[in-house]
Amino acid sequence: MRVRSGGFWRMVNGPQELGTSPAFWTAAALCAAGLLFYPLIGSTFALSSLASFLLFVPMGLGLGLLWGYNGVLSFGQAAFFGAAGYVYGLIAGNLVGLPAGTLLAAAGGIAAAILLAGAFGYFVFYGQVSGWIIPLLTLVLSLILETFMAQTAGYRWRIGRVLFGGYNGMTNIPSLTIGPIALGGASTPFYYLAVALAMLTYLGLRLLVNSRYGHIVVAIRDDPERTRMLGHHVDAIQVQVFMLAAALAGVSGVLYVSWGNYMSPSNIGLLAATLPVIWTAVGGRRSLLAVFLSVIALRWLADSLAVWGGAYAFLVLGGLLLATMLFFPTGIVVALAHAGRWWTSRARTRATHTPVESREH
Amino acid sequence: MNLPYGINLLYQFADNVAFLLLAALGLMIILGVLDVINLAHGELIMLGAYITTLSYNEMHLPLPVCVLLSVIGLALFGLVLERTVIRRFYRDKLGALVATWGVSLILSQGVLILFGPSLVSVPLPQWTVGYGGYAFGGYRLMLFGVAVLVVWLAWWVFYRTRLGVWTRATMQNPEMAQALGISTRRIYMLTFAAGSALAGLTGALYAPTTTIVPLMGTTFVDVAFITVVVGGGTNPIVGALTSSAFLALISTPLSSVLGTFIGRIGLLIASLVIIRFLPRGFSGYLRDAGRRRMGRGLVS
Numbered sequence: 055m056r057v058r059s060g061g062f063w064r065m066v067n068g069p070q071e072l073g074t075s076p077a078f079w080t081a082a083a084l085c086a087a088g089l090l091f092y093p094l095i096g097s098t099f100a101l102s103s104l105a106s107f108l109l110f111v112p113m114g115l116g117l118g119l120l121w122g123y124n125g126v127l128s129f130g131q132a133a134f135f136g137a138a139g140y141v142y143g144l145i146a147g148n149l150v151g152l153p154a155g156t157l158l159a160a161a162g163g164i165a166a167a168i169l170l171a172g173a174f175g176y177f178v179f180y181g182q183v184s185g186w187i188i189p190l191l192t193l194v195l196s197l198i199l200e201t202f203m204a205q206t207a208g209y210r211w212r213i214g215r216v217l218f219g220g221y222n223g224m225t226n227i228p229s230l231t232i233g234p235i236a237l238g239g240a241s242t243p244f245y246y247l248a249v250a251l252a253m254l255t256y257l258g259l260r261l262l263v264n265s266r267y268g269h270i271v272v273a274i275r276d277d278p279e280r281t282r283m284l285g286h287h288v289d290a291i292q293v294q295v296f297m298l299a300a301a302l303a304g305v306s307g308v309l310y311v312s313w314g315n316y317m318s319p320s321n322i323g324l325l326a327a328t329l330p331v332i333w334t335a336v337g338g339r340r341s342l343l344a345v346f347l348s349v350i351a352l353r354w355l356a357d358s359l360a361v362w363g364g365a366y367a368f369l370v371l372g373g374l375l376l377a378t379m380l381f382f383p384t385g386i387v388v389a390l391a392h393a394g395r396w397w398t399s400r401a402r403t404r405a406t407h408t409p410v411e412s413r414e415h
Numbered sequence: 416m417n418l419p420y421g422i423n424l425l426y427q428f429a430d431n432v433a434f435l436l437l438a439a440l441g442l443m444i445i446l447g448v449l450d451v452i453n454l455a456h457g458e459l460i461m462l463g464a465y466i467t468t469l470s471y472n473e474m475h476l477p478l479p480v481c482v483l484l485s486v487i488g489l490a491l492f493g494l495v496l497e498r499t500v501i502r503r504f505y506r507d508k509l510g511a512l513v514a515t516w517g518v519s520l521i522l523s524q525g526v527l528i529l530f531g532p533s534l535v536s537v538p539l540p541q542w543t544v545g546y547g548g549y550a551f552g553g554y555r556l557m558l559f560g561v562a563v564l565v566v567w568l569a570w571w572v573f574y575r576t577r578l579g580v581w582t583r584a585t586m587q588n589p590e591m592a593q594a595l596g597i598s599t600r601r602i603y604m605l606t607f608a609a610g611s612a613l614a615g616l617t618g619a620l621y622a623p624t625t626t627i628v629p630l631m632g633t634t635f636v637d638v639a640f641i642t643v644v645v646g647g648g649t650n651p652i653v654g655a656l657t658s659s660a661f662l663a664l665i666s667t668p669l670s671s672v673l674g675t676f677i678g679r680i681g682l683l684i685a686s687l688v689i690i691r692f693l694p695r696g697f698s699g700y701l702r703d704a705g706r707r708r709m710g711r712g713l714v715s
Binding site for chain 2: 178181182189197366374375377
């Protein structure tokens with residue numbers, strides 16, 4: 055089923071993403087409506103924790119784009135997340151009086167993530183290194199940034215009136231404020247901001263991957279050499295996608311500090327660097343929808359397991375990651391979607407006794 | 416600069432080289448032969464340190480026996496890991512990376528749950544050599560000796576035994592090696608076990624020098640990854656030697672003047688610059704240079 059009413063709709067429903075049927079869009083609209091009306095029934099606590107799951111969606115989708123669609127695995131998303139959060143804290147803490155101070159800080163935080171990614175990406179992608187080098191070096195980047203932030207304790211380490219805070223992290227970071235509305239962690243406006251950014255990121259990336267540019271991004275994943283021979287600037291596009299993914303991690307970082315008013319080295323380190331990779335791999339890296347769902351599901355799972363202690367949560371997540379890679383290498387949501395499609399097409403074949411025409415995805 | 420100061424720098428250089436070599440060689444051999452990155456390498460090192468410490472503290476065995484135990488234990492563990500996990504990912508290199516990352520999480524968090532946040536370390540053997548006002552740790556000097564011995568042993572196996580010939584054939588062209596009757600699957604299995612055993616040796620040898628915590632693997636792997644990236648997987652032995660010497664040359668003066676942390680940043684920046692110009696690392700560059708020289712010889 056295809057809707058042929060204009061370029062925009064065709065792009066959103068392009069072949070690079072699951073879920074193009076009217077049934078899917080109905081379900082998606084229902085979910086969106088549910089999210090919009092949830093504040094009417096949910097408690098403040100439930101709202102705040104749902105917002106804390108949703109704010110990680112941009113970071114997850116960014117890695118989905120980078121790894122699933124461009125074939126570049128990065129363990130550096132936590133570093134970009136943390137860099138954006140820290141820079142936001144520095145600027146916002148120093149511009150407390152200014153009306154647009156926090157917005158300026160948000161822009162500065164995201165810009166810091168983009169710059170870091172651009173500098174790093176230039177060396178890595180223009181060197182045309184083999185695929186395994188990027189995950190290793192981005193992991194080292196996360197580890198080094200964590201060590202750096204952890205040793206910034208004491209009054210020696212401050213900019214203006216903001217202390218870096220060392221191992222305990224930067225505290226009392228002001229929340230985002232847009233005009234008169236303060237977007238603190240437990241507020242309904244913050245919830246709506248998180249919902250809006252998660253949905254915008256999803257739809258925006260869905261448009262991107264189905265655009266002409268998106269097809270080149272996917273072509274690079276499938277065969278970088280051939281794409282280069284066709285005259286595309288493979289290195290430049292890879293750096294751009296890397297920077298876009300970092301920017302999205304930065305969006306999540308800014309949202310996170312606005313939600314919790316706090317950023318610490320443990321948000322950057324080894325375990326934090328793991329999380330985006332787990333979300334993306336377990337859901338299914340080649341579908342933005344799968345990543346979206348698995349970010350929420352796994353954040354919820356980790357939150358529920360946290361009662362037993364962080365070690366158990368990471369043990370379960372590690373087991374889940376290993377099991378997914380062994381038994382559902384494409385990801386659980388994607389595997390389920392393919393099984394469902396196979397099932398419906400078989401049922402249709404049985405009903406009509408005629409071979410199904412080859413349909414678009 | 417006087418002589419004792421120079422000797423002190425040389426000692427620190429040797430100490431750094433030994434650390435980089437021992438941390439990275441196993442990883443590099445696995446990369447060179449299997450073309451797979453084992454992200455759980457740091458956790459294998461951690462397991463080696465745990466086996467040594469536990470058998471020293473609980474069973475009161477002499478230290479060399481403990482080291483031997485962890486080498487054997489990790490070789491067996493590597494064998495199991497290869498059979499159950501790694502084997503499925505020979506066609507999907509990034510998949511292997513992610514799967515071993517899952518293994519590393521399970522190992523570190525499992526050890527944290529089983530043994531708690533830290534163990535009492537093995538006491539460091541107090542051998543010191545004094546010269547010109549500086550005291551040099553004898554154990555550190557011994558570690559350098561062991562590192563040299565391990566590299567020599569690896570070289571001997573690669574270039575002087577039949578197993579080494581088979582392994583090099585498998586590295587060059589797996590299909591051709593199979594056609595000649597070499598069981599490449601067995602080569603892969605043995606190589607992975609050997610790389611894991613090296614991780615066990617590293618963990619065991621460094622157990623007396625550090626605090627024994629479940630996340631101790633990360634202190635080894637961040638420099639080990641840089642060493643592997645700079646060395647490249649084309650020839651593990653040449654790569655490990657050149658890259659650890661080069662990186663120690665950068666980090667020794669930096670960390671002795673500006674501190675260990677600046678030393679590590681220097682390593683990351685050096686590795687970024689190196690791969691910008693030599694994307695396959697030193698060993699890849701040296702092989703290409705050798706080929707070019709041979710090619711010129713044929714033309715002239």
